[in-house]
Amino acid sequence: MSESEGVRRTPLNRERVLAAAVAFADREAGGTDALSMRKLALELGVVPMALYKHVANKEELLAGMVDTVVGGIDPPAAGADWKGAVRERILSARRALRRHPWAPRVIESLPAPTPAVLGHLDAVIGLFRAGGLSADLAHHAMHALGGRLLGFTQELFDASPQPGAGAPDPRVAAQLAARYPHIAEVAATAAHAEHAAEDGTAVGGGCDDQFEFEFALDVLLDGIERLHLADWTSAGARRAVQ
Numbered sequence: 001m002s003e004s005e006g007v008r009r010t011p012l013n014r015e016r017v018l019a020a021a022v023a024f025a026d027r028e029a030g031g032t033d034a035l036s037m038r039k040l041a042l043e044l045g046v047v048p049m050a051l052y053k054h055v056a057n058k059e060e061l062l063a064g065m066v067d068t069v070v071g072g073i074d075p076p077a078a079g080a081d082w083k084g085a086v087r088e089r090i091l092s093a094r095r096a097l098r099r100h101p102w103a104p105r106v107i108e109s110l111p112a113p114t115p116a117v118l119g120h121l122d123a124v125i126g127l128f129r130a131g132g133l134s135a136d137l138a139h140h141a142m143h144a145l146g147g148r149l150l151g152f153t154q155e156l157f158d159a160s161p162q163p164g165a166g167a168p169d170p171r172v173a174a175q176l177a178a179r180y181p182h183i184a185e186v187a188a189t190a191a192h193a194e195h196a197a198e199d200g201t202a203v204g205g206g207c208d209d210q211f212e213f214e215f216a217l218d219v220l221l222d223g224i225e226r227l228h229l230a231d232w233t234s235a236g237a238r239r240a241v242q
Helices: 014-027 037-044 058-070 082-098 103-109 115-130 135-150 170-179 181-192 209-229 234-241
Strands: 194-196 202-204
Touching: 014 037, 014 058, 037 058, 058 082, 058 103, 058 115, 082 115, 082 135, 082 209, 103 135, 115 135, 135 209, 135 234, 170 181
Parallel strands: none
Antiparallel strands: 194 202
16 A cells, blocks of 8 residues: 555545635635635645535535634623623624635625524624613614624725825825815825724824724614613604604
8 A cells, every 4th residue: 555545635524625715715816706616626636526515506615605704703701781792793703704805795795694694693683682672773773783793894985095006196186175175184184193003003094994993883882772771663763753
């Protein structure tokens, strides 16, 4: 028996297929667009047909990859109040998805939520209900939070500095400021603001995405809390505007 024949291969299973697919999408510039069953089979050292025993097609593969990522969301610490627990879980979701930049687009592209996504949403609703919020308010709170529940949002525009963009033309900047003075004022405030990078150093210029995310999240949770304390109902709100 040769040495290669004596080496036992790691059995191929669904978990191994999905882990390899996630690692491939993380590594390749094209993310899931660069991923194919053929390339994944090559990555695992098997023939493509071997993959179909574990995933029926690429759509099922992508759904499984999403569940692998969402499975990395941590539950909140025991004993936290409902608002703190929801905040902690959403920020954990943001950390999990930011490790895999391709994941938000894939989640939005799938025809239906995956089991892990549904489990995460169910857990958030459970935190609202355990905190005493009515099912009615929890329903509208979930709508208000939207994609933020999974740690991502559709920004109004990308204000982050682009690599190699260089300094803007002062004349063009002055023309834009004259035409859109309020945007210019807000942009100037963001450009001069400093925030802490992950290593603790101060970073200037552009918006701090994490700060903006947490700011909006806290505004929403504070508003939901006020409605809860006021015994708000959607039926009462509709009657008030009639």
